[in-house]
Amino acid sequence: MKHLNANWNYPTAIKVGPGRIQELPQYCRQLGMTRPLLITDPGLAGLPMVTAAVASCKQAGLHCDVFSNIKGNPTGANVVDGVKAYHASKHDGVIAFGGGSALDAAKAVALLVGQDRPLWDFEDIGDNYLRVNVAGMAPVVAVPTTAGTGSEVGRASVITDERDHVKRIIFHANMLPAVVILDAELSVGLPALLTAATGMDALSHNLEALCSPVFHPMAAGIAVEGIRLVQQYLPDAVADGHNLLARHHMLVASSMGATAFQKGLGAMHALAHPLGATYDAHHGMLNAILMPYVLRANHTAIDERLTTLSRYLNLRKCSFEGFLDWVLELRDSVGIPHTLAEIGIPDDRIEDIGHMAVADGASTTNPIPFTAAQYSEILSHALTGKL
Structure with missing residues (x-):
């Protein structure tokens, strides 16, 4: 090594x-x-x-x-x-x-x-x-x-x-x-589910940075390669925690995500922050579960960008839908639940969380400036599994 x-x-x-x-x-x-x-x-x-x-x-x-x-x-x-x-x-x-x-x-x-x-x-x-x-x-x-x-x-x-x-x-x-x-x-001793949740967090950083409307080509380039590293190595790191090569590249992808997000984050984090503060839930797991629901909500603004990214990742379908399918398949393969309800998040403060998301700094660089009501709707979908 x-x-x-x-x-x-x-x-x-x-x-x-x-x-x-x-x-x-x-x-x-x-x-x-x-x-x-x-x-x-x-x-x-x-x-x-x-x-x-x-x-x-x-x-x-x-x-x-x-x-x-x-x-x-x-x-x-x-x-x-x-x-x-x-x-x-x-x-x-x-x-x-x-x-x-x-x-x-x-x-x-x-x-x-x-x-x-x-x-x-x-x-x-x-x-x-x-x-x-x-x-x-x-x-x-x-x-x-x-x-x-x-x-x-x-x-x-x-x-x-x-x-x-x-x-x-x-x-x-x-x-x-x-x-x-x-x-x-x-990082070899990290349990599989924590490996999955933290790895999906790294993906969320790279992905939201790439989709941010802020002009920063250097950060965008880092984000694209960070996403590819997650695609290639996260499943192996989860399947075999002693795979040192996979662990190595996931550490690199994680650092790349945080380097890239000087370009900004988005609605995944705008929702994950208040959810984590309110319910003391794991940040990476929240981003992992929220990811497809936020992507769907941002669809019209990120279609072209994710179609291009799909080509770089050599996905079966080079389109927004192809990328979303890959995210869903990846989540399923590493054991991420499909809904927030599955990790014990209740539906008692949907409107409050929507307002908190608008106030969160990450919301300012989401591709679409969502209202509190729109954030609440995304949260509702993430609670029930509606895509």
Whole structure:
């Protein structure tokens, strides 16, 4: 697998290849860290991959502690607790280690440790990013263990405001981790259903970025190839979690999706964000289930683009319907449910979620500017399975 190793410098320094987690201490030192705080989720905190990473840092003379008080949809309180842990042991940098939740929380902690304002003052609205004391931000090395969100190459964190039951985006350009380690060996133990849900999340990022009306050809090109990698490797990664080649390419596709969506996202995320905040459901699974219903609603605006994409993917039918058929077949083959009702989402707040979707930032780059009523209709279809 050595031929897979590479060093990329777009959009940040990315160290790609199986086994490269062994290089973690040297990158911490390069960034001036002597006392890194490794931030991860509770499910990973006691696993060998985390204990080994901490041990390698300590063997290299680094004082490394672990913080793992993070929910599946990280909250503002989780971030504040992380900041307290950072200051309590006088840490000087962050290792963001885990899935999208851990990475988002870790990046937000690294931002907040040097600020004298509350977290929500840095929400991605207007010029709030100018409030950030950049000198106070902590350096970050990001180590993703799932192939989904691509948060390791993102300049923002999605954090749940539990008081208002909404997800807020915390943004600053310097939130982009300075070094990323893409080591497929760390994702080998991920269960099949989580592999499927996170992989479909990576697909949703690439797909919504491609369909966004924003003009950004470089991002569009990345999105197209990211979609092809998902097509080729997600089924294999789900079928055989120890397939290192499939795991490797899915990690790459995930990073590509988050690089591409600087072009924008769309209605899948505009609905997934309030649904996740309201019902604490898995973000990737929500996007996976919502995908065909949103594609159908956007049909008139994305027909030509998806017809072209179908040719690149060499689908049986090179058309919008051919692409939609492929999405449905892919979802079925990797075990994604067909409706939101199957994962326990009720129909008690359809109108509320519709209004929340319009207010979500992702709605601004959907190919069609849906109304709250239209979002509610899409949600209703996703609950009942009507395509």
